[in-house]
Amino acid sequence: MIPKARFRFIDYLKSRCRINLRYLGVFFLIGSIPAVLIEKNSISSLRSALLWYATKAIAVLTTYLYWSSFRYLLVNRYRTKIYDLILIGGTGGAIGGLVVHQLASVFSLEHQATLAGRIASASVVGALWLPSMSTANNSLRKFKEQESQIKARLLSQDQLKFKQSMVFQFLTSSFYRSIQQKLSVTALEAREILDRHLSESSSREAVPELVSNIATKTFRDLSHSIKDDMSFAANLGEIEKAIPFWGRLRKFVSFPSALRFNPILEAFPYSLIVSLFCAGYISRNSGLTLTIIIVSVIFISNFGVLKAHAYLSKNSEINLRFLSLSSVLSTAVIPPILLEILDRSQFLGLSFQGSNYYFFSYFILALVMSFLGYVALLIKITFQEMEDSLQSQYREGVDKEKIVNNEIARITSVCAKYIHGNLQSSLVSLSGSLKQAVKNGESARTEEIIDEILHMLQNPELELNRNVDDLYAEVLKKISLWEGLVDIHPEIQIDEHQFSPQTITQVMDCVEEMISNAVRHGKASAIKLSIQRTADGTLVLICIDNGQFDPHPQGGLGFNIYQEASNGDWTISRSPENNLTVVRILINS
Amino acid sequence: MSEVVEEIANLRVLIVEDNNLTRISLASTCQLHGIEVVLEASSAKEAMNAITRNKDCNPNVALLDLDLGDGPTGIDLAWGLRRHNPLIGLVILSSYKDPRLTGRKLPELPEYAQYLIKSEVTDAEILIQSLLQSQHHDGSAEISKSNSHELTDSEINLLRLVWEGHSNSQIGKIKSITPKSVETAISRLSKKIDIEYSNEINQRILLAKFYQELTGKIS
Numbered sequence: 132m133i134p135k136a137r138f139r140f141i142d143y144l145k146s147r148c149r150i151n152l153r154y155l156g157v158f159f160l161i162g163s164i165p166a167v168l169i170e171k172n173s174i175s176s177l178r179s180a181l182l183w184y185a186t187k188a189i190a191v192l193t194t195y196l197y198w199s200s201f202r203y204l205l206v207n208r209y210r211t212k213i214y215d216l217i218l219i220g221g222t223g224g225a226i227g228g229l230v231v232h233q234l235a236s237v238f239s240l241e242h243q244a245t246l247a248g249r250i251a252s253a254s255v256v257g258a259l260w261l262p263s264m265s266t267a268n269n270s271l272r273k274f275k276e277q278e279s280q281i282k283a284r285l286l287s288q289d290q291l292k293f294k295q296s297m298v299f300q301f302l303t304s305s306f307y308r309s310i311q312q313k314l315s316v317t318a319l320e321a322r323e324i325l326d327r328h329l330s331e332s333s334s335r336e337a338v339p340e341l342v343s344n345i346a347t348k349t350f351r352d353l354s355h356s357i358k359d360d361m362s363f364a365a366n367l368g369e370i371e372k373a374i375p376f377w378g379r380l381r382k383f384v385s386f387p388s389a390l391r392f393n394p395i396l397e398a399f400p401y402s403l404i405v406s407l408f409c410a411g412y413i414s415r416n417s418g419l420t421l422t423i424i425i426v427s428v429i430f431i432s433n434f435g436v437l438k439a440h441a442y443l444s445k446n447s448e449i450n451l452r453f454l455s456l457s458s459v460l461s462t463a464v465i466p467p468i469l470l471e472i473l474d475r476s477q478f479l480g481l482s483f484q485g486s487n488y489y490f491f492s493y494f495i496l497a498l499v500m501s502f503l504g505y506v507a508l509l510i511k512i513t514f515q516e517m518e519d520s521l522q523s524q525y526r527e528g529v530d531k532e533k534i535v536n537n538e539i540a541r542i543t544s545v546c547a548k549y550i551h552g553n554l555q556s557s558l559v560s561l562s563g564s565l566k567q568a569v570k571n572g573e574s575a576r577t578e579e580i581i582d583e584i585l586h587m588l589q590n591p592e593l594e595l596n597r598n599v600d601d602l603y604a605e606v607l608k609k610i611s612l613w614e615g616l617v618d619i620h621p622e623i624q625i626d627e628h629q630f631s632p633q634t635i636t637q638v639m640d641c642v643e644e645m646i647s648n649a650v651r652h653g654k655a656s657a658i659k660l661s662i663q664r665t666a667d668g669t670l671v672l673i674c675i676d677n678g679q680f681d682p683h684p685q686g687g688l689g690f691n692i693y694q695e696a697s698n699g700d701w702t703i704s705r706s707p708e709n710n711l712t713v714v715r716i717l718i719n720s
Numbered sequence: 721m722s723e724v725v726e727e728i729a730n731l732r733v734l735i736v737e738d739n740n741l742t743r744i745s746l747a748s749t750c751q752l753h754g755i756e757v758v759l760e761a762s763s764a765k766e767a768m769n770a771i772t773r774n775k776d777c778n779p780n781v782a783l784l785d786l787d788l789g790d791g792p793t794g795i796d797l798a799w800g801l802r803r804h805n806p807l808i809g810l811v812i813l814s815s816y817k818d819p820r821l822t823g824r825k826l827p828e829l830p831e832y833a834q835y836l837i838k839s840e841v842t843d844a845e846i847l848i849q850s851l852l853q854s855q856h857h858d859g860s861a862e863i864s865k866s867n868s869h870e871l872t873d874s875e876i877n878l879l880r881l882v883w884e885g886h887s888n889s890q891i892g893k894i895k896s897i898t899p900k901s902v903e904t905a906i907s908r909l910s911k912k913i914d915i916e917y918s919n920e921i922n923q924r925i926l927l928a929k930f931y932q933e934l935t936g937k938i939s
Contacts, residue, residue: 612791613764613791615800650796651827652827654799
């Protein structure tokens with residue numbers, strides 16, 4: 132919901148006065164030079180010169196205040212509706228113009244009075260047009276905020292490089308190897324201690340307890356240490372995501388378009404032209420046809436500018452179409468028509484007898500506006516490209532993070548299962564048997580168990596070394612687990628293609644889920660499992676079972692696994708002819 | 721008394737447990753009380769192969785661990801054994817007070833199967849009693865009297881996700897709901913299990929602790 136505008140002029144002055152004065156001076160000086168050149172013949176006395184400057188100053192001040200106040204309203208503190216702006220601008224312009232006009236009339240300065248009226252009305256025009264630039268600035272501000280948030284999240288360059296190398300190491304399995312090394316070192320240390328105890332007859336009695344300690348304490352500490360490594364690695368996923376994003380941001384920050392967005396720089400040429408237009412003598416009628424042509428040119432050129440600005444300001448909460456239209460109307464249509472009407476009606480005694488300045492000033496205005504429109508359009512394209520690029524980098528980062536996290540989860544699971552399930556439980560079991568053998572005085576059995584323990588400590592990574600890179604073998608292994616409970620007929624045609632660990636994990640998860648669903652919920656007794664790799668690299672998994680079929684299955688973990696692995700390309704159906712349930716999953720390998 | 725002794729002597733037990741130490745302990749306990757252990761296996765595959773291929777291996781009661789690692793669970797095996805021998809007695813042994821806490825969508829327990837929680841088997845008598853009851857097909861599967869029974873599947877799932885350390889937004893992604901809904905569900909769940917919100921306690925840690933208690937990871 133847009134809060135109602137509460138514009139307090141004193142607040143505005145407090146917030147803007149420092150910058151205002153500086154730019155106001157520049158506006159006034161540069162804007163007055165061409166005007167002075169044009170009007171030098173008319174300034175006959177000191178009094179008229181001072182008055183001219185006074186009216187000029189009021190006009191410039193009015194223009195600038197309108198622009199700043201709208202900008203203030205739009206960007207800094209308040210948000211308002213466009214008709215509020217028009218109301219403020221229109222009223223302000225009209226009052227300002229009339230005050231100046233009356234002042235000039237009091238001093239019987241007809242020429243200055245005319246000039247003041249036009250300057251005032253033109254200032255309204257400028258004020259109405261400029262908010263669109265403010266909205267462009269608004270977009271930039273938002274982007275900069277976002278940029279600083281991301282920057283804040285990132286670490287220093289050195290740290291980033293280090294983490295990047297860690298990500299690389301991790302992805303090239305060095306990390307995995309380091310876990311194996313840790314395991315080997317731990318086992319070696321344990322073996323040395325055990326050897327020492329075995330070599331001294333006095334400490335042999337303590338061997339069973341020592342083995343038990345190795346299992347429950349030494350390997351538990353190892354598990355914790357690996358777990359810490361895993362947590363660290365898990366954070367690397369975030370860094371991996373941030374690295375490309377950071378690079379693009381740096382490029383964007385140094386991009387000159389950030390400067391071109393500056394509303395001061397954009398507003399200045401426009402204000403200059405408005406000043407030129409207003410200061411020029413439009414004291415003679417240019418004719419209706421010429422006016423219509425000029426109006427058309429300006430309408431078209433301005434429309435381009437404003438449309439580009441509307442694109443640029445897409446984040447704005449203002450109704451940009453309305454803003455564009457009203458700006459175009461107020462800039463290009465209303466002033467000339469107004470001038471024509473005033474001229475023909477001789478309102479307030481004003482006279483607009485033909486002047487080439489009218490034509491030239493509008494012509495220059497049109498050229499400049501077209502040029503600005505072109506620049507704005509360029510900026511728009513670059514900005515859009517940059518945004519698209521950043522978004523695609525972000526998506527890539529997210530995908531990479533997913534791969535990294537899956538890999539971490541897989542390694543964590545493999546290590547945990549191996550250390551807890553194999554090493555620790557075997558050692559505990561062997562220490563129990565050892566105690567029993569020592570107690571019963573079975574020396575041969577004792578030596579046998581000790582040999583077994585030593586062998587285990589010598590090759591602690593025996594099972595862990597087995598890489599999960601053979602999909603065929605993995606599927607058969609998975610199927611064999613269900614042997615006896617269900618009759619599974621596999622048909623696997625995948626050539627000798629080398630699949631990524633991620634693909635293998637996905638296929639294994641799907642196979643596990645298809646079999647367990649068929650057995651657990653369908654009570655199937657036979658399953659035909661087919662895995663085929665098509666020419667385009669797609670893996671087609673088909674599971675046909677003779678179990679019961681639930682026509683309204685409840686979505687659960689299993690369906691999520693299918694959905695994630697296949698990106699939604701999976702089906703479950705029932706063949707009515709032979710009462711078979713068919714699950715079909717397509718995985719991109 | 722002699723009848724009971726005779727019944728115990730008639731028991732032929734199959735033990736399936738993937739943890740070596742536990743399996744050895746269970747077998748020793750049974751043998752110590754005069755129960756014949758016809759087979760010790762560490763996986764469903766091993767058990768089913770032995771039973772189907774060796775006719776001499778003919779257990780009349782099976783003591784099965786619920787979590788057998790990858791592949792089929794103790795409940796899957798129980799259904800397989802029942803298909804093979806409809807009269808076989810079944811005892812499922814688990815550290816989970818409720819099978820739903822495993823996080824897997826498991827089928828119902830077969831009829832007359834007994835469900836024993838490891839931490840509650842403080843005496844060999846409890847184990848033997850369950851084996852006898854299951855062999856007699858006495859009573860139905862009684863899973864748990866713990867308060868996990870009052871929780872819905874969705875609440876148990878939420879509890880597990882909190883225990884696994886997921887943030888609200890991660891849970892939201894997994895369950896396809898908004899983080900705000902997750903927060904609401906967590907506070908509703910906390911209220912249900914009497915964990916009141918306070919600045920002095922960490923609600924999530926208490927929820928994780930509660931889950932650990934239910935799963936038998938701590939007592």
